[in-house]
Amino acid sequence: IAGITQAPTSQILAAGRRMTLRCTQDMRHNAMYWYRQDLGLGLRLIHYSNTAGTTGKGEVPDGYSVSRANTDDFPLTLASAVPSQTSVYFCASSEKRGGTDTQYFGPGTRLTVL
Amino acid sequence: GQNIDQPTEMTATEGAIVQINCTYQTSGFNGLFWYQQHAGEAPTFLSYNVLDGLEEKGRFSSFLSRSKGYSYLLLKELQMKDSASYLCAVMDSNYQLIWGAGTKLIIKP
Numbered sequence: 001i002a003g004i005t006q007a008p009t010s011q012i013l014a015a016g017r018r019m020t021l022r023c024t025q026d027m028r029h030n031a032m033y034w035y036r037q038d039l040g041l042g043l044r045l046i047h048y049s050n051t052a053g054t055t056g057k058g059e060v061p062d063g064y065s066v067s068r069a070n071t072d073d074f075p076l077t078l079a080s081a082v083p084s085q086t087s088v089y090f091c092a093s094s095e096k097r098g099g100t101d102t103q104y105f106g107p108g109t110r111l112t113v114l
Numbered sequence: 115g116q117n118i119d120q121p122t123e124m125t126a127t128e129g130a131i132v133q134i135n136c137t138y139q140t141s142g143f144n145g146l147f148w149y150q151q152h153a154g155e156a157p158t159f160l161s162y163n164v165l166d167g168l169e170e171k172g173r174f175s176s177f178l179s180r181s182k183g184y185s186y187l188l189l190k191e192l193q194m195k196d197s198a199s200y201l202c203a204v205m206d207s208n209y210q211l212i213w214g215a216g217t218k219l220i221i222k223p
Contacts, residue, residue: 040215041215042118042201042203042212042213042214042215043157043201043211043213044213045210045211048210058210059210090156090157097209098144098205098209100145100162100164102147102159102162103159103211104159105156105157106156107155107156108155108156
């Protein structure tokens with residue numbers, strides 16, 4: 001089934017630990033995004049990638065890093081998790097960044113940092 | 115700063131019509147999106163407006179007035195499955211989507 005997959009579905013993590021959230025799409029989309037969603041706030045962009053080999057910072061990039069080695073995968077790494085990173089994380093993709101291109105979302109990863 | 119405002123919660127009756135408003139102040143405008151998000155699930159695309167006017171898609175319609183920084187999503191013939199959050203998002207001059215916090219729509223029988 002075409003779409004975006006994310007792993008893990010949920011995770012409880014001790015503060016200070018390193019964690020990588022995985023995201024894979026099979027739609028051959030050029031652009032990919034990582035958002036976090038917190039209660040009472042809109043989705044906030046963490047990092048994005050216009051195409052394989054390039055990445056950019058979004059609104060809330062501190063404490064997170066990404067890589068885009070190929071078209072399909074866009075992992076998000078928390079180098080040293082802190083409780084304020086407790087959130088639901090969504091990966092999304094679109095054919096290209098901007099314009100009318102619709103963003104398609106993965107099912108999300110619910111992360112709790114204790 | 116950039117800002118998207120929409121009501122936090124609305125309640126409507128099955129079979130009725132509901133209008134969810136969204137006002138925005140952004141640096142530039144490259145279109146406005148509406149997404150639906152059921153509890154515990156991912157957002158899914160509903161509509162896109164870049165020109166003023168009404169776009170109709172079945173039971174859902176979306177309206178845009180760029181001069182007023184205003185949009186609404188109109189849902190007709192409400193069904194229980196329409197209970198969800200509705201997210202308004204504006205694409206700014208840097209082609210970044212700025213998201214509202216969402217409107218939780220509760221449908222009562």
